[in-house]
Amino acid sequence: MPSGRAGATQPGAMGLPLPDTLTPSKLASFVSCPLSFRFAYLDRLPELPSPQLVRGTLVHRVLQLLFSSGPPDGRTPERVKVAFAVTWEALLPSEIAALGLGPRELGLFEQQARDLLDRYLSMEDPASVHAIGIELDLRAEIEGIELRGIIDRLDLLPNGDLAVVDYKTGRAPRPEQTRARMTALLFYALLCELALGKAPSELRLMYLGDGVVVTESPTEQSLRGVRQRALAVWRALERACGTGDFRAHPSPLCRSCTYRHLCPATGGEPGAASRAVATAG
Numbered sequence: 001m002p003s004g005r006a007g008a009t010q011p012g013a014m015g016l017p018l019p020d021t022l023t024p025s026k027l028a029s030f031v032s033c034p035l036s037f038r039f040a041y042l043d044r045l046p047e048l049p050s051p052q053l054v055r056g057t058l059v060h061r062v063l064q065l066l067f068s069s070g071p072p073d074g075r076t077p078e079r080v081k082v083a084f085a086v087t088w089e090a091l092l093p094s095e096i097a098a099l100g101l102g103p104r105e106l107g108l109f110e111q112q113a114r115d116l117l118d119r120y121l122s123m124e125d126p127a128s129v130h131a132i133g134i135e136l137d138l139r140a141e142i143e144g145i146e147l148r149g150i151i152d153r154l155d156l157l158p159n160g161d162l163a164v165v166d167y168k169t170g171r172a173p174r175p176e177q178t179r180a181r182m183t184a185l186l187f188y189a190l191l192c193e194l195a196l197g198k199a200p201s202e203l204r205l206m207y208l209g210d211g212v213v214v215t216e217s218p219t220e221q222s223l224r225g226v227r228q229r230a231l232a233v234w235r236a237l238e239r240a241c242g243t244g245d246f247r248a249h250p251s252p253l254c255r256s257c258t259y260r261h262l263c264p265a266t267g268g269e270p271g272a273a274s275r276a277v278a279t280a281g
Helices: 024-032 034-042 051-068 077-099 103-123 175-196 220-243 252-256 272-280
Strands: 131-142 145-156 162-168 202-207 212-216
Touching: 024 034, 024 175, 024 220, 034 220, 051 077, 051 103, 051 131, 051 145, 051 162, 077 103, 131 175, 131 220, 145 175, 145 220, 162 175, 175 202, 175 212, 175 220
Parallel strands: 162 202
Antiparallel strands: 131 145, 145 162, 202 212
C-alpha cells in the first residue's frame, strides 16, 4: 500500500492508511463529512485557530487545573481565578497569540472566558464533586478496533455509581444536535464499561454558554447501539480508505469548516488540497 501523503490527496488515490484509533470526534467527523475527516485525520492539515476553539481550550484547562490540584474544599472562586491566571499565561504566547487579536478584542475574549467560568460556578459547587478522573484517557478494543476517548471528568456519585461529565463552552443547541453530542458521551460510557468494568449511570452535558445541563442514563440498548454504530462507521472508513473515496457532505456546517477553501462542494480550487497536503508534509 502506498503511504505517502502526496498520493493521498489525488482523486481516486488508493490505500490510504486507517487511523490508529476511533474516537468520538473522528466518528462524528466522518459521519458529518468524509472529506473533512480526510483533511483533518489522514492528510493532517492544520485547523485554523478560532476564538471559539481557543476559548474552549482555555476554559477546559482551567477546570482541569481546578480539579487536579489541592483538596476539594479548596475549589473556591478565588482558586478558579488563580487557575485562570496560570492557564492564561501558559496559553498567551501560543494559542491566544495565534488569534492575532487587537487589545480590545483580546480584552473581550478574556472577559468571555471568565464569564463562562463564573457561570460554571453557578451550575455546581466544585467542592462537592468527587472526581476520580480528570481528562481521563481510556482505551479499549472491540473486534480488533481500538476505541479511545478522553473524558473531561469522571465522578463517583454518593451511591457508588459513576457519572461522565462533559463541558461545552457554547450554548445548548437544538434537541437533534444535543442527540448527536450525547452520542459521544455514550461512546465514553461504552469505554468505561469495557476498560473499567462498569458503565456510568449518568451522562451529563454542561453547557456553560447558557447554564443548561442535559443528563441521560445509558441503557444496555443504548450501549449496544453506540457499539454497533462504531463498528459500522469503522467498516465504512475501511472502505473509504481502500478506495480513496472521501466525498463532501454539504450542510450548514460548511460555513464554519476550516477546510472550506479546499472543498469542491463549496467552490474550492481544484488541486488546492493536493498542494496543501504537500506543503504540510
